[in-house]
Amino acid sequence: MNTQKMIRQASIAACKKLNPLYLMKNPVMFVVAIGFILVVVLTMFPTMFGESSRLFNASVASILFITIWFSNFAESIAEGRGRAQVQTLKQTKTTTKATRILADGTEQMVQAEQLQKGDLVIVRAGETIPNDGEVVEGIATVDESAITGESAPVVKERSGDFSSVTGGTVVTSDWLKIEITSMPGDSFLDKMIRLIEGASRQKTPNEIALNTLLVSLTIIFLLVVVTLLPMANYLNISLSVATLIALTVCLIPTTIGGLLSAIGIAGMDRVTKFNVIAMSGKAVEASGDVDTLILDKTGTITYGNRMATAFLPVQGVTAQELMEMAWLSSLADETPEGKSIITLAEQQGVDQINKHHILQTATVIPFTAQTRMSGVDLAEGLQVRKGSYDAMIKMATHVPNDLEEVVKQVSSVGGTPLVVMRGRQLLGVIYLKDIVKEGLKERFAQLRAMGIKTIMCTGDNPLTAAAIAQEAGVDGFIAESRPEDKIAVIKAEQALGKVVAMTGDGTNDAPALAQANVGLAMNSGTNAAKEAANMVDLDSDPTKIIEVVEIGKQLLMTRGALTTFSIANDVAKYFAIIPAMLMVAIPQMKTLNIMHLHSPTSAIISALLFNALIIPLLIPIAMKGVRYQPMNANHLLNRNLLIYGLGGMVIPFIGIKIIDLVITPLIS
């Protein structure tokens, strides 16, 4: 959707939100609205509460109106950003029909909405999966791009981590028999639509607490203004009602009050933009508080695949020999590890002349869990194998003295050793290395600076785990971890009063995801994991948890910064309005008019206009969030206090003066 269209739609939506019943939800803006109505009445009957200028009242009324409208506009803009996404999702939903399998085995066409939990459906190539479910029969590729945006199809089959399917995705080949697991209107897709639309957007605890503060400030300032009137009357100073309303609106925190809901919506939207679906705003906020991150090694810290990085021959064998045999053994190996061995050997200049001939004539011995090795039998009778140390030494006639040492060496630096055998002779070791993802070490250092501890979970032995942990720069690790170990770690950290976040995908992870304060499930994972988590990453990229933490922090920071800004603004507004109000009765008050504003009228209008205009000017900050750099709390506080506290005090002095200079020729 282009920007112009978005602004136009938001403008219209902002007008619809002028409904008093809607405004009532935002107490700060509701006070402005009541002020507006009073001043409108005063514009029509200027002499209702003593003498007052109709023109002045009309100006105040129009500024109050745009103040409210700007606030609505900010909210509408924030809402508008998610709307396009919802449109696409809704289309997917409405057109879906399903083939239900009845108890007697016959098929029946029904609308997707009619499906109940427990129903069996069959989905054939080209059809859309009607609702969330588990595969009970069949194997098929599924296009999940409607939800993830990822166009490569995914294989789905019965049992295992790839058995869950999401409503709205499309089967692209073969067929699947699916048992529906969610009630109509409660599927993942429905939840997503609701979340993005903001219909189920509930105020988060911090937002409620902040709202309480804003309401209290509003009450205090209402009290200030209401009591000012009799006190001024006592001193025979007459104050116009429009001026008092202008003072009230300037003092109550309209800036943050007007932007609060936009900040919340935009924060959720930033999470969605990252292709992460947060089940509630509360989860996003909680992720800002995370103290400990529990991360799986494989796929999160390291690339899922190990890469061959060296050939280590035993004594009496040349490196060339070992390399050639390693290359031979992997020629037919389609696994990433096998391919990396080929790549490495070819980089090191292996002789590739007979490649095609060998491939055509050789017998491939595939890897099985029982044998734990693979290889080829060449036509001329040569047998080449590679496999785990334990499996290989059983088959060899003789174990070289230094083999065990080489194997240990590789393990101790976090690598996986693959032993290569020609015939029955052990030649040496291929060093397969876990590659730590680029930039992660720096990321973890940043997290540490922010006070967040990282713990790595891995099935590796302690030696390997320690090596990887050191390389990645995590703060702690659990080696040989089982799913229940994760829960134990989470509970131990929580007992220390820490907020724990973790990522997971398997059914095994579900209890840990539920136990963690923030659980991020991978979309590729099981439904159990997704249900236990409070966030789902559609791209299935576990490192994203770090970004989510940052977004959570940014959300709170934006609220805090704009609240500070809003309160700090009041100082300048006081210096504009108080002298202006009292100058007629007490000419000496001009001493306090430090901005040298032109006249009492121009001063009040300028302050009020500044108060209105600052709302749209801050919309970009509300949408993007205040800039966040990982640093410790003290530096962050100093920085934000300087920008939004001190800045909030100084900027309105400048702004009000400029507006005064601009409007003076217009009103005099």
Add this chain to the structure above:
Amino acid sequence: MLQITLILLVYLPVVLITGRYLYAVAMQEKMVMDKVYQPIEHRIYRLANISQEAMTGKQYIIALLITNACMIAIGYFTLRIQQWLFLNPNQINNMEATLSFNTIISFMTNTNLQHYSGESGLTYLSQMLVIIFMMFTSAATGYAVCMAFCKRLIAKTDTIGNFYVDFVRVIIRVLLPLAFLVGLLLVWQGTPQTVQQNVTLTTIEGTSQDIALGPVASLESIKHLGTNGGGFFGANSSTPFENPTVISNMIEMLAMMLLPGACVVVFGLLVAKRFQHQRAWLGKQGTTIFAAMSVLFLAGLLIVYFAEQQGNPMIDELGIAQQGSMEGKETRFGIEQSALFTTVTTAFTTGTVNNMHDSLTPVGGLVPLFNMMLNVVFGGIGVGLMNMMMYVLLAIFIACLMIGRTPQFLGKKIEQKEMKFMALSILIHPVLILGFSAFAVMTSAGIAGVTNPGAHGLSQILYEYASSAANNGSGFEGLADNSTFWNVTTGLVMFFGRYLTMILQLAIASLLANKAINAESVGTLQTDTPTFTIFLVAIVVLIGALTFLPALALGPITEQLLMFG
């Protein structure tokens, strides 16, 4: 400035030592004097059937309220029938109903706003049994609730401490011994301590004059120690019998600064010892809060001092030479000791005066007024710290949001409910001051008490309610305040200002006590840094100034602008 510096230098070590002692009393540490104190305390516990069991926050505040209510009832009836009781050598009459109401609320709430004159309104028995008695108990009440509050911020449970035990211990171990010491020092300086009737003299002009006497020293000592402030005589500590010399003036100032400051020290120690910093004197957290209070205090002090030093331009215009504005001040104290006394009595919310605040220059008068409007610059015993803690929590709330964390203090989350109570407890103060001031200027009964025209009249009204709401008790004495209107309204303001705030604040502490403690790291807000001190001061001044500036603009600021043109 020499005298001011000297007093503040003496204050610092004294308050740290007293704070350490107060901590020992509050935490029931073993001490040498246990042998003397324990038997007395145990006799009291047995006599009053006190179980010494730990109380929940709710039980604690209920015990406090009931105890205070009983004392109010007894005190009220004593005042109403004092004429017929003993120790009335000067034949003083019973006190009128609304005045008795005002007086009793005033003393029970640690305010000591006096709409009567001691020498003509109270018998010696009333002075001792009502006034001095309540000076001890109201101070002990403030201390007790503050300790209950502070302990709950640290504790992992809401069931901690016993009101009666805290109350008895502080009187026996702190207030009585200190009062005795200060009393002796004042007697040494010339303050009378007697139950003999007034002396009637024949002056050199041949007319006769009553010289009012009484158990003055014993009242003076606890009046300051307990941040009470109600004088034995109408003119309070400006009279030579209450405050004879410069030395007695310094003793009285130090006495009223002692315990409010010590309460901050106790809190600092509680926090520091939580982290096993056993040898701390004040602790980092305590230092932050103490520093914030000190900054506000010193700023106020300097303004009063220079404003008074500058004098009144209108007197200059008359061609009269003046050394500062000496109207309403005692020559034996001068500008310096008067300015300091004024700042101390309003910052530490005592309300005793050694000069007439009504006669201060407009800006000089604005400072005591603003101190009471803030009500957090050390404040009265215990309650001042609790008021400041509300601003601390507020500052933490905003600061935590600014660093992107859910607000927490000492590991405990500040959520909606705490926020609501905090906001209410901060709200009560301006509602009472501004609301009642507006009410007073709208009613003829209210305006009837005002003795000055224009802006100064409004200052008088604001001052009276600010003094009542802050439980300070000093007055812009020009106000003719012994009328039904003023007695009743200020009585209500004092009552709500004291008890509503206390209830809400202890409720917040109880809520926090029940919360799980979250871990702290470099990612959580540090509340014991200089930045936080600055931010705290800014929040206090900003909220305070934003709330009261319009009213102040009509009162003292207008006066100042008119005077200086």
